[in-house]
Every structure is written in structure tokens, then in C-alpha cells.
Amino acid sequence: MQTMQAIQVRVPGGPDALEQVELPVPQCGPGQVLVRAAAIGAGGPDVLIRNGTYKWMPPLPAIPGNEMAGTVVAVGSGVDPARVGERVFVSSRELPERGGCYAQYIAVPADAPFALPDEISDTDACSLGNLQLAQAMLLGTNGGLPVRSILVLGAAGGVATALVQLARHHGMTVIGTASTPAKQAHALAHGVTTLVDGEPTGLPARVLEATGGRGVDLAFDHVGGELLIACIRSLAPLGTAISYNIAGGPPSRDVFMELRSLLSKSLAVRTFSIHTFDQDRSQRRGLMESAIALMRSGAVKAPPTQVHPLADARRVHELLDAGSTLGKLVLAP
Numbered sequence: 001m002q003t004m005q006a007i008q009v010r011v012p013g014g015p016d017a018l019e020q021v022e023l024p025v026p027q028c029g030p031g032q033v034l035v036r037a038a039a040i041g042a043g044g045p046d047v048l049i050r051n052g053t054y055k056w057m058p059p060l061p062a063i064p065g066n067e068m069a070g071t072v073v074a075v076g077s078g079v080d081p082a083r084v085g086e087r088v089f090v091s092s093r094e095l096p097e098r099g100g101c102y103a104q105y106i107a108v109p110a111d112a113p114f115a116l117p118d119e120i121s122d123t124d125a126c127s128l129g130n131l132q133l134a135q136a137m138l139l140g141t142n143g144g145l146p147v148r149s150i151l152v153l154g155a156a157g158g159v160a161t162a163l164v165q166l167a168r169h170h171g172m173t174v175i176g177t178a179s180t181p182a183k184q185a186h187a188l189a190h191g192v193t194t195l196v197d198g199e200p201t202g203l204p205a206r207v208l209e210a211t212g213g214r215g216v217d218l219a220f221d222h223v224g225g226e227l228l229i230a231c232i233r234s235l236a237p238l239g240t241a242i243s244y245n246i247a248g249g250p251p252s253r254d255v256f257m258e259l260r261s262l263l264s265k266s267l268a269v270r271t272f273s274i275h276t277f278d279q280d281r282s283q284r285r286g287l288m289e290s291a292i293a294l295m296r297s298g299a300v301k302a303p304p305t306q307v308h309p310l311a312d313a314r315r316v317h318e319l320l321d322a323g324s325t326l327g328k329l330v331l332a333p
Contacts, residue, residue, distance in 0.1 A: 005333065006103035007313040010061040014259035015317040018064075020310075026107035028076035030272035033083060033110045035100035037102035039307070040101050040331040041126030042316050043158060044245070049099050050317060056275065058089070058099045065093040065101025065331075069116060078109045089125045089292070091132075093274065093284060102313060104333040114288055117296050123300035124295065127158065127303055127328045131300055132284075133244075133274050134162035138170075141242050141270050142218055149173040149211055151219040151234055153227060155192050156183035158303065158328055159244070163220060164191045165300040166307025175210050186326050190303070200226040204233035215239060215265075223248040232258050234269060240268040303327040 007018050012039040028034045046064040050052035058189050067078040068090040072083050092098045094112040104245050116125055136149070150167050153315035155176030167174050168191035177198030178184040184195055196206040208215055217239050219231035224246030231241040234253070306326035308316050312331075319325050 004104040005244050005294060005310060006063050007065070007310065008061050008063055008102075009050050009052075012050065012060075013052070014245070015314040015321065017050055018317060023103070024290070028074050030077045030109055031079060031217045032070045032076040032107050033079060033088075033112055033113065034074040034105055034107050035070045035113060036073045037067065037068050037070040037101070037104055037106070037333040039067055039069045039122035039126050040310065040333060041129065042313075042329040042331055043067075043129075043322060044320070045098065045100070047320050048316060054098065056098045058097045063100050063102050065099055065103070067120075067126050067129050068101040068106060069122040072113070073111065075107075076107075077280060078087045087116040087118075087122075089116045089128060090114075091129055091288065092129070093129070093132075093257045093278075093288075102310065102331065104310070107243075117292065119296045119298075120292065120302075123146065123277060123305040123307060123328075123330050126305070126330050127164040127302040128288065128291050128295065130159045130162040130313035130328075131166070131294065132287045134158055134166050135287050135290060136274060136277065137242055137244060137272055138163055138166055138168045138218070141272060142240055143268075145217070145238055147217045147316065149175065149214075149218075149236070151175045151190070151207055151231060153177050153197075153198060153221050153223060153231070154183075155190075156223070156326055160220070161186070161190050161303045161327075166294070167191070168193075169294070169299050173211070175207055175216060182328055186303075190301075198227075200230040202228070209236035211236070213324065218242060220310070222246075224251055225249050226252045228255070228269075229253050229258055230302070232262070232269065235262075235265065236268050238267070240270055242270050244272045247284040269302070294295075305330045308333050 051063040072086045176192035178187045215236035222245035227246040
């Protein structure tokens with residue numbers, strides 16, 4: 001029996017909850033393909049699986065990992081044998097349950113992987129999920145109103161970098177915040193038009209100054225707390241603040257009353273999750289196909305990657321918990 005190395009969580013917790021295990025290589029069932037991993041992305045949802053708080057938690061023991069680039073090495077019955085050797089990208093958004101990619105092999109439905117063009121390297125492909133998410137947020141959250149400018153908090157982050165590049169591709173002005181000189185340089189290099197201090201009390205005034213007093217059409221917040229309130233106050237008339245995470249906790253004030261206090265601007269707040277598209281396969285896959293095309297053409301580039309051996313998954317999760325790294329963290333099987 002052929003075996004493989006994988007990273008598993010039996011009891012949720014900190015990085016020490018990740019265990020390297022030896023498991024049988026999955027067998028291809030009817031209508032499946034077996035993918036051998038070349039690069040495995042590591043990100044926030046993996047942390048939530050590890051600590052047991054993911055709202056779409058797979059059953060334990062669980063293998064984290066939501067994205068993998070690799071090669072089809074076997075097919076099940078009913079699948080064209082010519083697919084063996086095909087480079088593919090696996091996203092767990094296309095699988096029956098989340099996770100499963102922290103392994104040397106994964107068996108998936110044959111119609112789940114995306115063909116990976118030669119122009120996109122295995123490590124760069126691990127950022128495609130962020131670009132898919134960025135497109136869904138940027139292009140579908142303003143009710144069809146034109147978007148001239150956006151505010152991106154933590155503009156050097158993974159999703160944020162994709163948002164910045166995509167916005168610049170569409171000709172939008174990007175106001176961004178970044179906490180360190182290295183992150184500021186990264187944000188500017190990837191398309192931020194103007195950097196402003198992210199301190200929440202004065203953030204709205206700085207954004208208004210940077211936009212000639214108008215404010216931004218969209219403000220993207222992954223922190224919550226006082227920063228979500230600052231985003232609301234930074235909006236232009238008919239603008240929308242998008243909350244796609246609350247890493248710093250819930251809003252610090254009554255959001256509805258904050259909106260009422262700015263009634264003359266007719267503002268909105270939207271919470272966002274890519275899980276909105278769980279039941280809309282066509283739209284979800286269309287967003288990913290568009291992400292692949294954008295990266296293939298060079299219109300949007302993958303951020304720098306830091307590659308670590310699969311066996312160092314605990315160390316990678318320590319880095320994820322610290323939030324101090326630039327670019328995409330990748331595991332090499």
C-alpha cells in the first residue's frame with residue numbers, strides 16, 4: 001500500500017495541534033482524479049480549521065488546507081485517461097467539504113480542479129483564491145454604482161494585495177494603510193495610490209483629504225472594532241463599507257446609529273463571505289476562471305511567496321498567527 005505524508009488536526013488548538021501523519025494515498029473513485037501536490041497554500045481559513053472555529057468545519061480528524069497546485073497522476077472510472085499529466089489548481093471551494101490540501105495527494109471530483117496554464121507557476125497559483133475573493137468583493141458589492149476610489153486597510157495582506165491590483169487594473173484610485181516600512185513599500189509597489197496612517201480616530205479625515213473631500217466609494221475592513229466605524233466615516237455619498245473579517249472583534253459602536261448619524265450620505269455596510277457562492281457553481285467558477293486569466297495575462301501578479309516544507313506546518317501557522325509576514329505562505333510537499 002502506497003502511503004503519503006499529511007498534516008492532520010485531531011484536537012483543535014494552537015500550532016501544536018498540527019500533527020504530521022502517514023496515511024494511505026487516496027484511491028480514485030468513479031468520476032475522480034488523483035492530484036499530486038506541488039505547492040500548497042496556507043492562509044487564514046486553515047488557522048480556523050486548526051483551532052476548531054471555522055463555521056464550515058470539516059469533521060475531525062481533519063486535514064487543513066484549502067488550495068493546492070499539482071498534477072493529475074491517476075483517474076477513476078469514467079474519466080478520460082488523457083487527463084493524467086495535466087497541471088491543475090485545486091480549491092476546496094469546489095469540494096464537498098473545506099480543507100484536505102495539507103497532503104501529498106488528494107482525490108477530488110474530476111470536474112473540480114481548474115486547468116493551470118504554463119504562465120502561472122505552482123507557487124503563484126496558491127494566491128488565486130485571494131484573487132477570486134477580491135473580484136467577488138470589488139465588482140459585486142456596490143449595487144451597480146460606479147466605483148472611482150476604494151480604501152483598503154492593511155493593504156499589504158494577501159486578499160488586500162489582490163484587491164489593490166484589481167482596483168488599479170480597473171482604473172480606480174486606491175487609498176491604503178500599512179503598519180511597517182516594509183509593508184508600506186509592498187503596498188505602493190502593488191498599486192496603492194496614496195498611503196495614509198491607519199490610526200482609526202484620524203483615518204476618516206486623512207481619507208477625505210486624500211480624495212479632495214469626497215471620500216471613497218468602497219472601504220474594505222478585515223479588522224472590525226473602531227476601524228469599521230472609521231471606514232464608514234471615510235465613505236463618499238452612497239458608499240459601502242465591506243466587512244470581510246473581524247480579526248480585532250465586533251464593531252466598537254452601534255453601526256446602525258453610525259449610519260443614521262451620516263444620513264445625508266445614504267451609506268451602507270455589507271458583510272461578505274465567499275461562502276455566498278457555495279450554491280452558485282457557475283458564478284463561483286467564473287470568478288476563478290477570470291482570476292486565472294488575469295494572472296496569466298500579467299494584469300494581476302501573485303505576491304511574493306515564502307516556501308516551507310510541509311513538515312514545517314506548525315512553524316507556518318506560527319507565522320500566520322503572528323500576522324507579520326509579507327506575501328503568500330506556501331507549503332512544499
